[in-house]
Amino acid sequence: AQSVSQHNHHVILSEAASLELGCNYSYGGTVNLFWYVQYPGQHLQLLLKYFSGDPLVKGIKGFEAEFIKSKFSFNLRKPSVQWSDTAEYFCAVLLYNQGGKLIFGQGTELSVKP
Amino acid sequence: SAVISQKPSRDICQRGTSLTIQCQVDSQVTMMFWYRQQPGQSLTLIATANQGSEATYESGFVIDKFPISRPNLTFSTLTVSNMSPEDSSIYLCSVGQGAQETQYFGPGTRLLVL
Numbered sequence: 001a002q003s004v005s006q007h008n009h010h011v012i013l014s015e016a017a018s019l020e021l022g023c024n025y026s027y028g029g030t031v032n033l034f035w036y037v038q039y040p041g042q043h044l045q046l047l048l049k050y051f052s053g054d055p056l057v058k059g060i061k062g063f064e065a066e067f068i069k070s071k072f073s074f075n076l077r078k079p080s081v082q083w084s085d086t087a088e089y090f091c092a093v094l095l096y097n098q099g100g101k102l103i104f105g106q107g108t109e110l111s112v113k114p
Numbered sequence: 115s116a117v118i119s120q121k122p123s124r125d126i127c128q129r130g131t132s133l134t135i136q137c138q139v140d141s142q143v144t145m146m147f148w149y150r151q152q153p154g155q156s157l158t159l160i161a162t163a164n165q166g167s168e169a170t171y172e173s174g175f176v177i178d179k180f181p182i183s184r185p186n187l188t189f190s191t192l193t194v195s196n197m198s199p200e201d202s203s204i205y206l207c208s209v210g211q212g213a214q215e216t217q218y219f220g221p222g223t224r225l226l227v228l
Contacts, residue, residue: 032214043221044157044206046115090156099170100145100213104156 002027004093006105013081014113021076021108023091030096033074035065039087047089050074061085083114116141116209118220126226127197134193135223137207142187145210147217148180152203160205163190197227 007022025031035047048059055067065076074091091105117140127133137146146163161169161182169182184190194201204224208217 034216036219044219046216046218049216092157094214094217096214098213099162100147100210100215100217101159101162101172102147102149102157102208102217104158106156 002093002095002103004091004103004105006089006091006108008108009106010109010111012111012113015083016080017112019076019078019081019085019110021089021091021110023074023076023105025072025074025091025093025103027072027093027095032094032096033065033067034092034094034102035059035063035074035076036090036092037087038090044090047076081110081112083112086110086112115216115218116143118207118209118218120205120207120220120223122223123221124224124226126228129198129227131197132193132195133197133225134191135205135207135225137190137192137220139188139209143209144187144212145215145217146184146190147208147210148182148190148192149206149208149219150203151206151222157206160192163192163207194225197225199227201225202227 004025033050036044037047038044050057050067058064089108092102119138121136148160149157151157160175161171163184165184181193204222206222207220210217
């Protein structure tokens with residue numbers, strides 16, 4: 001069955017540290033890839049997405065992600081985190097020709113210490 | 115992106131009762147979906163709400179338990195029927211302009227069943 005795996009359940013960083021959150025998926029066909037973020041008390045928001053083209057995509061608030069097709073990965077990065085980045089981050093994969101079904105990873109809770 | 119609202123935002127219900135959750139979008143959308151996020155878990159697609167026809171349910175979800183309506187392109191309801199404590203979750207609707215397009219999420223309905 002198709003699945004999405006996020007390597008880290010909870011990440012704790014100090015401000016200005018670099019961030020990389022891993023995401024791998026299991027599906028051999030064409031996919032669209034997403035990272036969503038849920039800030040405390042807020043609803044799920046789109047951070048960035050990859051559909052095609054340049055595998056390095058940039059999102060809001062200085063986040064970027066790289067799609068590596070050979071590794072079935074779509075890791076999220078940020079060079080320098082801020083306290084306001086404290087949130088839960090979800091990787092999601094949309095499978096082509098599956099009617100719009102989004103498959104989510106388990107989520108990674110990021111805590112940034114000021 | 116569209117503005118999505120859900121009612122109620124939260125509720126506490128007794129087992130054996132039913133609750134209907136509404137999802138309203140401020141513009142017409144092609145696709146509407148319902149997801150569930152159980153405590154400590156990720157989001158799981160329940161069904162795709164189809165306008166003018168029966169919803170398309172994912173494996174493990176049935177119409178008798180989760181009847182869905184979608185009378186037009188801006189509104190959908192999800193009913194959680196004959197509730198048990200295991201139904202305690204956050205229920206979210208999402209919308210998109212195509213099966214392969216980005217989905218945007220509503221604020222969610224937090225349900226606790228006693």
